[in-house]
Amino acid sequence: MKILFCNYEYPPLGGGGGVVTSFIAHELAKRHEVAVLTSQAQGLPPRQVIDRVQIIRVPVVFRKQKTVANLLSMMTFIPMAVKTGKQLLKNNAFDLINTHFVLPTGPVGDYLARFAGIPNVLTLHGGDLYDPSKLISPHRNPLLQSCISRLLRRADAVVGNSNDTLDNMRYYYTPEIEGIRIALGIKNNHVDHVPRIRYGFRDDEVLMVTIGRLIARKAIVQLIEVVQALEGEKIRLLILGDGPEERSLKQICATRHLGNKVIFFGFLDESEKFKILNICDLFVSTSQHEGFGLAFLEAMQSGLPIVCYDKGGQNDFLKDQQTGYLVKLNDINQFTKNCEILVRNPKLRERIGRNNRLRAQEFLINRCAAMYEDVFITTLSKFSDRRSKNAAAKEMRHDHKNT
Numbered sequence: 001m002k003i004l005f006c007n008y009e010y011p012p013l014g015g016g017g018g019v020v021t022s023f024i025a026h027e028l029a030k031r032h033e034v035a036v037l038t039s040q041a042q043g044l045p046p047r048q049v050i051d052r053v054q055i056i057r058v059p060v061v062f063r064k065q066k067t068v069a070n071l072l073s074m075m076t077f078i079p080m081a082v083k084t085g086k087q088l089l090k091n092n093a094f095d096l097i098n099t100h101f102v103l104p105t106g107p108v109g110d111y112l113a114r115f116a117g118i119p120n121v122l123t124l125h126g127g128d129l130y131d132p133s134k135l136i137s138p139h140r141n142p143l144l145q146s147c148i149s150r151l152l153r154r155a156d157a158v159v160g161n162s163n164d165t166l167d168n169m170r171y172y173y174t175p176e177i178e179g180i181r182i183a184l185g186i187k188n189n190h191v192d193h194v195p196r197i198r199y200g201f202r203d204d205e206v207l208m209v210t211i212g213r214l215i216a217r218k219a220i221v222q223l224i225e226v227v228q229a230l231e232g233e234k235i236r237l238l239i240l241g242d243g244p245e246e247r248s249l250k251q252i253c254a255t256r257h258l259g260n261k262v263i264f265f266g267f268l269d270e271s272e273k274f275k276i277l278n279i280c281d282l283f284v285s286t287s288q289h290e291g292f293g294l295a296f297l298e299a300m301q302s303g304l305p306i307v308c309y310d311k312g313g314q315n316d317f318l319k320d321q322q323t324g325y326l327v328k329l330n331d332i333n334q335f336t337k338n339c340e341i342l343v344r345n346p347k348l349r350e351r352i353g354r355n356n357r358l359r360a361q362e363f364l365i366n367r368c369a370a371m372y373e374d375v376f377i378t379t380l381s382k383f384s385d386r387r388s389k390n391a392a393a394k395e396m397r398h399d400h401k402n403t
Contacts, residue, residue: 027369126291162313185368214243
């Protein structure tokens with residue numbers, strides 16, 4: 001099978017949606033021919049082959065950060081990707097397109113699939129449908145709602161990464177489409193132990209960690225408030241990631257004299273990220289919504305208990321008082337209390353952490369990729385049957401007209 005993945009973001013650009021696309025692509029490339037059509041920015045080469053995956057990058061304008069795309073860069077991706085994709089499809093006989101993010105990638109995958117006469121499997125990641133932190137979130141915009149609904153109905157199959165994502169799809173856009181849920185997956189990472197002292201931390205400190213782009217939806221300022229509320233505890237908050245809010249968050253920490261308590265690591269590669277996770281004690285997130293929450297799985301794999309809100313796709317695999325604590329959205333007082341419980345109880349952290357390591361094994365990328373493979377095969381079969389029936393019906397109408 002020859003598969004073309006379309007995603008406007010692909011590592012090292014973007015966040016979890018791009019990362020999981022790369023995981024699936026590399027896993028399926030072990031037994032299929034795989035190419036990826038994505039954005040070129042930050043000095044990345046226009047073409048590259050990594051572990052049998054062919055990556056084709058189209059130039060976009062004014063993308064200044066790896067982790068966050070601006071509106072202009074997303075808008076320019078659409079015509080550039082269509083132009084490059086048409087040429088790619090003329091020279092290569094792909095069997096199927098898998099489009100990630102209904103916006104902005106959706107129009108690209110839809111057009112190219114119809115241009116080549118092949119099926120399009122549309123994958124939703126959550127934020128492309130619903131982002132409560134944005135006034136221009138698609139679910140609040142009638143024009144975008146109409147565009148998304150049309151793209152969903154035109155797709156040959158629709159995949160969502162969680163029940164939350166599929167619920168939002170049906171509530172705001174297409175109630176008649178059931179969709180297929182495929183949970184995201186992570187690699188089976190093994191990281192050698194690194195002593196804390198290498199990073200300047202003591203063994204008697206409790207290290208809380210969070211991962212994510214520093215954007216409004218992550219509500220990192222709430223975590224700073226938690227640290228301030230727990231000022232009597234020997235804790236530190238490690239923030240892994242960068243983004244447009246980094247400067248203002250650092251200023252808040254300086255104003256509140258928390259510079260020694262809150263450590264900004266910036267963007268880290270996968271190896272360094274897991275080294276940090278493995279020296280930490282507790283994963284925390286005040287994100288206002290997650291379509292799935294890949295970072296939660298990474299934390300579980302590293303043996304960390306988790307404290308987060310109950311809004312988003314993580315409800316599919318996080319269980320209150322089993323994987324840590326799920327807190328009502330924006331109940332910062334309860335969030336702080338639950339963090340305090342875990343900070344003061346190392347045996348509880350250890351017990352939950354062991355349980356989380358085991359649970360994370362249920363979400364390895366090979367299982368996720370195998371489910372995508374099944375969807376691709378089924379979609380190809382249905383598409384072929386439909387095309388044969390349409391051809392037969394057309395021939396019958398032609399014969400009837402001639403008689």
